[in-house]
Amino acid sequence: MSHPSDLDPLIHAPKRLAIMAILRGTNLVEFQYLKSELDVSDSDLSKQMTALTTAGMVSARKRREGQSRSTWYRMTAKGRLAFDRHVQSLEALIELSKQLDDPDPDPGAETVDAKAAEAAEADLSR
């Protein structure tokens, strides 16, 4: 069972969360694709990707395509595990907040039901 405290601080940052979510739905993603999807600068995306690759959550491979070089990313097994755990923690947090908002669905219902049952019993015994 996941706990809200299992939220991964590395993944939690909005840009990295979006990157990880895109990578989770794909096998391979190219740098330019991520850049256009996230609408960020080269340096910003590069910084985020370095953080994720250094943590071992994403693997990078450079390929020569004609005159230019492109970088392709893939989510590692460690990254997949961390991301899925993060999502489960978010779900646990939502569940927890629902419980805090509504600790007892209808506390008066049981009392009313018990009184009704007692009255019915009394009617029968008459």
Place this chain on the structure above:
Amino acid sequence: MESDPERSAVGRSPQSELDEIRRSSERPHLEYPPIPIWVWPVLAVASGTYTWSFSVPYPIPGLPMMVAGIGLTWWVVTYMVRTTGVLPSFSSMPRPLKRQAIFTWAQVLVLVPIVYVVSQLIGAIGGAVFASAAFTAISYVHQRRHEQITARLRAANAGPTE
């Protein structure tokens, strides 16, 4: 929402984060362009060359034909991935798209032996023409259906989340 735990450290609610995750992970599938129509005749030629290679003397010209068939298929697939910059994962595909992909590939699998029988009956060139026409028809139907499904999913994703 009133309670504090509903807010995360960066001011987004967990529910909005989950919605964002769902939208982001579905984006490559929804934004991935449908398979271009020219791919199917090329794949038909590639698979035809590969199949035909078993009916001709080996190693010449059988082996080069086999390599050409595999090479052409590989080139088409890598060309499409390179130009789009993304290779969506089948396992993470939204369910309606997954069903549609399975249905299309089932049609292709049924078509392959039919193409083989037809090419035996009317000859290799006639078989290749038949294969191209049939693959193109499958592609057209798949493309239309893909567009309808992605439009529906995009509309669902664009709905209010909070």
